[in-house]
Amino acid sequence: MFRKISKILFVLSLVVSVLVTPSALAADKPKVTVTTSFLADMVKNLAGDAVEVEMIIPAGSDPHLYEAKAQDIEKIAQADLVLYHGLHFEGKMVDILEERGQAVTRDFDPASINEMDEDGQKAIDPHFWFDIDLYKQATQAASESLQASFPDIKDQVAKNTESYLGQLDELKTWVADQLKDLPEDQRYLVTPHDAFNYFAKANGFTVIAPQGVSTDSEVSNQQIGETVDFIIEHKIPAIFAESTTNPERMEKLQEAVKAKGGSVAVVTGDDESLFSDSLAPEGKKGDTYITMYQHNINLIVKYLKA
Known part of the structure; x- marks a missing residue:
């Protein structure tokens, strides 16, 4: 009888672990909403599994043509932290992002930001991520936002940031070597x-x-x-x-x-x-x-x- 009860309890524990634990763990994690795949990757490198990442614009989609949906607004409203590119990259969502979010380009020196001609008008070039030094600066800004928003994981984020910035330095060296x-x-x-x-x-x-x-x-x-x-x-x-x-x-x-x-x-x-x-x-x-x-x-x- 005891063995039978133990077996039942074991099976029930497996069911509970499958059905309850993931959602419970997700509920305990801070929620970070990001606009793009670049920022989703950045946050994962900085915070690992310590946060839950929600992405607005699906990977592979064209951000220039993306129209925000009702669920996107909900993701922003429910987030503990919202990170976005800035530089008008998310132009169709700019109002709510500026109200609720933090731009990773917020500390860029204006002299480092490119301008381009668009139909005879000057436009800000938002594609900063192809300059690895600027991407590093954006990474540092994202790290500061994560550490300030979630003090419990501050040390983990700081350690991961140092490691990731080192990887970006290695990437820059590799690029120069390939192009020489x-x-x-x-x-x-x-x-x-x-x-x-x-x-x-x-x-x-x-x-x-x-x-x-x-x-x-x-x-x-x-x-x-x-x-x-x-x-x-x-x-x-x-x-x-x-x-x-x-x-x-x-x-x-x-x-x-x-x-x-x-x-x-x-x-x-x-x-x-x-x-x-x-x-x-x-x-x-x-x-x-x-x-x-x-x-x-x-x-x-x-x-x-x-």
């Missing part, structure tokens, strides 16, 4: 929209992006013609699609180059497109900041090096 054999006259990066200016400034590239800063803007015939002439003049061997944009526009650019007697490859596909505005979905190649950056560098060197 790519001559200056081959450092031309043609992409659909203007996401790589920070990368270009940090690594000595010239970026051509006929679509401009916004992924939903139209490309004029003049912009296409100028880009085609540039590709032919500089004998650029490859142009790159992005994971969050439609590759058809780059294919049309390829056709226009061919019509003028030139030749250029379009680098596209699940494992070939450049990451720009999002990391890959979890479990896929490029689902962390570091592996995303390595993926991009490998592609650029592979297709631009003569």
